[in-house]
């Protein structure tokens with residue numbers, strides 16, 4: 001079929017009702033919940049709240065579909081997953097618009113990038129394979145290591161990057177021969193319901209099921225004996241619950257959790273060209289980013305000058321509705337997070353910290369808008385330094401010695417990612433090696449890749465996504481020994 005034919009075949013109606021995908025069918029539910037546009041506070045739509053029975057049906061369907069799916073060759077599964085990338089592509093503009101509508105991020109920048117990257121991921125992961133390997137062979141015997149699918153995977157996703165993080169789970173799960181039940185965040189279920197609907201045009205029934213609803217669904221999944229693995233992205237607090245509940249049948253777990261990522265600017269850094277990069281790294285997606293720069297350490301010789309120039313730059317940026325092409329930073333995605341930020345802003349004010357930009361949330365606005373805020377050198381023990389704000393507020397901290405900066409950077413239960421910036425590459429790399437985090441960038445930031453494992457240390461997670469290691473987490477290692 002030519003490309004135009006393909007596109008038509010895969011196009012879905014984005015104006016149609018939002019339905020769950022269970023056993024290859026699009027299904028509604030007896031009860032519903034409201035999904036809001038964070039830029040206006042208006043209800044976008046009522047989404048289906050799947051019942052416990054529907055979750056059972058989805059898991060049973062994934063279980064039934066799994067043996068035949070696993071029995072396909074890698075090449076056959078690869079062509080299904082590639083077709084899924086084509087099908088997503090056929091709907092790309094609608095997915096981007098929906099992402100901005102329910103999540104808030106600017107359509108022309110972050111939403112577009114997220115959806116394009118997600119589709120690219122699906123297309124590329126379709127080509128990845130964990131091959132069997134002979135690790136020992138002598139005149140008597142052969143030892144072969146292979147990777148077998150786990151069975152049914154339960155995927156639980158958050159609201160900050162619902163499209164990318166959802167598809168990061170689906171593609172490696174399916175290519176390795178597992179089937180899936182996915183539960184999106186109740187704050188941003190719509191994009192996931194739509195990409196589930198698109199998937200039903202491509203995959204056999206039961207290979208990918210989507211059930212939307214509340215947090216209790218996550219618990220039903222983590223407790224369920226027919227789920228072999230939970231792939232979870234969300235907060236550390238929920239990650240701990242997932243881990244406890246998954247112990248019932250020793251589920252495999254991958255936990256991608258919170259972070260409080262430090263960035264260290266070493267003395268003598270030519271920082272002016274870095275300001276736009278660091279601004280985006282801290283305030284992109286309105287700071288609602290697990291790997292956002294959340295603490296910025298600048299040497300005392302440059303601190304005051306840096307703060308002045310950073311604030312000058314940040315003042316030119318606009319917070320607004322993500323559908324407006326002039327918006328740089330969108331709203332906070334949901335009221336729960338917005339209220340957490342109101343409390344953090346109150347704490348910053350009550351303690352008299354030195355706020356150089358922003359600082360006051362106008363609670364009369366209809367959308368969840370929070371101003372770009374810079375706090376100059378608050379104490380290490382302050383909430384804005386210790387907590388993961390998940391909003392557009394950044395403390396810029398002053399240090400005297402590099403050892404002090406490293407000690408403070410590591411003084412956290414989190415260990416997701418970090419960055420080190422400096423004039424001498426080798427020195428910066430030496431510092432990077434002392435940072436306790438799953439990913440440390442030097443003189444660059446937020447680079448991800450299909451073949452680059454990503455995961456948190458300490459309480460930022462367990463296991464990795466992406467790369468061969470990420471694929472392997474969707475499999476059991478199986479050792480064969482054959483006597484010759």
Ligand code: NAD
Pocket residue numbers: 156157158159160161165183184185186214215216217218219222233234235236237238239241242255256257258259289290291388390416456460461
């Ligand atoms: P959250 O933990 O509140 O929710 C995440 C998901 O878990 C949602 O789908 C929710 O419905 C579900 N859930 C809630 N209670 C559950 C339970 N008891 N059992 C099973 N599932 C349950 O997180 P959030 O607020 O949606 O997301 C923000 C957090 O996610 C931040 O801490 C952020 O740093 C983190 N995050 C981490 C990464 C990463 O890759 N490390 C990426 C994005 C976001």
